[in-house]
Amino acid sequence: MSERKSPWVIDTRELGRRAGLSREVHRIAPTESALGVEGVISVPKGAEVRLDVLLESVVEGVLVSGTAFAPVEAECSRCLDPIRGEEIEVEFTELFAYPDSATEQTTDSDEIARLVDDLVDLEPVVRDAVVLTLPSAPLCRPDCAGLCPDCGVKWADAGPDHRHETIDPRWAALTERFSTDRDE
Numbered sequence: 001m002s003e004r005k006s007p008w009v010i011d012t013r014e015l016g017r018r019a020g021l022s023r024e025v026h027r028i029a030p031t032e033s034a035l036g037v038e039g040v041i042s043v044p045k046g047a048e049v050r051l052d053v054l055l056e057s058v059v060e061g062v063l064v065s066g067t068a069f070a071p072v073e074a075e076c077s078r079c080l081d082p083i084r085g086e087e088i089e090v091e092f093t094e095l096f097a098y099p100d101s102a103t104e105q106t107t108d109s110d111e112i113a114r115l116v117d118d119l120v121d122l123e124p125v126v127r128d129a130v131v132l133t134l135p136s137a138p139l140c141r142p143d144c145a146g147l148c149p150d151c152g153v154k155w156a157d158a159g160p161d162h163r164h165e166t167i168d169p170r171w172a173a174l175t176e177r178f179s180t181d182r183d184e
Contacts, residue, residue: 008123012055012062012115017098021057026050031070032123035130041074041138043088043130051122061097061115068092068126077137078146079154092129096120 007029015023028048036042043049053066068090074083096113097103103112113125145155150164167175 006121006123008121008126010053010055010064010120010122011118012057012096012120013118015055015057015062017057019057019059023055025053025055025066029123035070035127036072036134039075040077041072041083041134043070044073047071049126051126053122055120058095060101060103061095062120063093063095064120064122064125065093066091068129070130072134074138076140076144078139078144079156080147081140081154083138083140088130088133090126090129090133092125094125 007027010025015021028050031043031045031047031049034042034045038044047070050069051066052068053064056063056065070088070090072083072086072088074086075081076083094113095103096115097107098115113120147154148158148162148164150166153162155162
């Protein structure tokens with residue numbers, strides 16, 4: 001966990017260790033790197049993520065649950081138009097185990113988050129929740145028709161009479177034969 005004062009890091013000392021205590025935290029935290037797949041869909045680097053968090057003291061640690069709201073930039077997977085002005089809302093829940101708790105002692109280090117100096121770092125938790133929530137094929141609108149596979153023009157701009165004459169290659173020899181007969 002970083003030594004510098006990060007808006008992603010929350011000090012739990014004010015919460016106390018008695019089970020049943022809770023505290024709400026609301027803050028804005030900028031992303032240090034893009035969350036998601038840049039160029040496809042992501043929360044851009046430096047974007048402000050609004051966090052509404054509830055910290056609850058439980059026997060084994062601090063249960064952190066909340067919601068994150070973040071702006072999203074994307075490219076439509078059908079027509080390739082940019083998508084801006086969208087916001088994603090993700091919910092997350094994570095247990096941060098106390099040092100020397102039964103949970104901390106019985107789980108591998110990568111299975112559960114841990115409190116370090118009574119601090120919880122929400123950045124990995126929010127990053128994971130955002131990445132899992134982002135669609136793999138973002139759309140500018142649900143009925144986006146995409147691009148014409150022959151010329152690349154957007155179907156929305158092409159109009160209903162847009163067509164390309166294509167001949168099945170298996171019939172091409174016959175087409176050539178009949179077009180030669182007509183020319184004579």
